[in-house]
Amino acid sequence: MSRSTWHSILLILHAMEFLKSYKKDLCKWLSTMDAEFIIDKCEDILTAKQDKAIRNQKTDPGKISLLLETFIEMEESTCQNFLKILKKEQTHYPGLQQHFSKSTQASSSPTVYADCNSTVDTRKVTNVRGIKDLDMHVIVQAGSGNRSGMNVSQPPPHAEVVATEHSHVFASEISNCTIDGNLNMSVMQVPAPQASQCPGPSRPKNMTYSPSISSISDKRGFLKRNRTALVSQVKNVKAIVDDLQSGGCHDEMAANVNAQLTPQEMMRKLLDSATSTGAANALIQALLTHQKDVMDDLIAENA
16 A cells, blocks of 8 residues: 555545644645635535635635635535545645645554544554465454554544544555465454443443433533534434424524525524524424434434
8 A cells, every 4th residue: 555545545534633633724725825726626515605605705814714614514525525625736735735745654653543432453564575374354342442542532633543433444554565375354343342341321231222302411512512413414404493483483593594505504504593501402402303313323422
């Protein structure tokens, strides 16, 4: 695997994390020339309304900042497409080109982060001749911490590989080797042990976990922490607005939300309107009613 290919894989694995971590630097790098240049390159992955809002900003830094904020709030696949555009156009931006050039230099020990229940595997085999068989089989045990990653409370600022929320990343590298026999790089996941090795509250056996609004102590904080996930995952926004309106929601707010073109834009408006504790309570209750699958996952992850 070449160095450039390795780096491309890392970018795809955590495109959104890259944009969040380097937002300040990207604003500086992309503002070194006319902001319209990079905005034009993104026309195919922006809605007409998003494109207009970005171009209406008064300054180039303002346009770039809103461009980045827009992609950070969109789906991971859209972030990946934006990152591909940045890599393709990097020659126009010295700072960006220098960053990609440094990042493609291979590291014998890449900086990795894996939270509890996640796995990162970055083993490397190099310059070996005449191996009869090479067995790199991996067994992942559900419910256990990962020894390969740095299990700390927050990811390092510029971690090269990040695995969170029960995700598994395998980026083994084999280069300049001669293998005469079989190559085994299979992965197997086995059930969790009887006693979880991860810290956190335990529940009695056979108890079904059914999240409710009482599971969330800080309603406004919950909406703020999970804004990106709610914007990208909640689809039944009109039903949520109807529910809120029937419960006393202002007609003007409902009209502003319904005027948006996509569920993502509607959800952003809805979240922006939840500025009081009462509004946050009502919105969370409506989300539990009309988008329970999304809320169940988010409440479980935040527990």
